[in-house]
Amino acid sequence: MTRMVFINLPVTDLAKSMAFYDAVGFTNNPQFTDDNAAAMMWSDEIIVMLLKHDFWKTFTTKQIPDAHTTAQVMLCLSQDSKEAVDAIVSKAVDAGGKAAPTPNQDYGFMYGRSFEDPDGHIWENAWMNMDALADGQPPEM
Known part of the structure; x- marks a missing residue:
């Protein structure tokens, strides 16, 4: 497997976040996108995973900080x-x-x-x- 970077980010509004990342130059990979998460490709090796808060919480018990x-x-x-x-x-x-x-x-x-x-x-x-x-x-x- 090629070395890749997956950046996982908690998001409050998946559709809004997908539109934002698309607008700045990322491309959605529908193979890894559903109602809970979206794979937004910067390149073949760098992928930002946008995860709805409820889905994010299935990966960790740590609190999601308010990035604002x-x-x-x-x-x-x-x-x-x-x-x-x-x-x-x-x-x-x-x-x-x-x-x-x-x-x-x-x-x-x-x-x-x-x-x-x-x-x-x-x-x-x-x-x-x-x-x-x-x-x-x-x-x-």
Whole structure:
């Protein structure tokens, strides 16, 4: 089996969350989607599983935190350019997300912005000029 990453997120409204993730560039995999969960593909190796709260609770007895008021993780997607970073944040806002839950970053060789999904999960988006790292860490760091 190919190495893959499955990111499981609790969501309050599955249809709304699916529409949001579709709008920012994820694709639904209907093979792993039903009334309780949806597989949203970022790539063949990175899949976000959106799980309704009641279904999520079948996997753990831990309380589901309110991601609008608490943060446990920040997820990050790499982008091909600064423009792609700006574009995905714009798409997220247009689809009902919130821009800039974390500070923007612009170090010249690295650029990042973030958004929250409708449930408050934070997604960083970053572009990095890997050629700038050829001689070690840039002085901007």
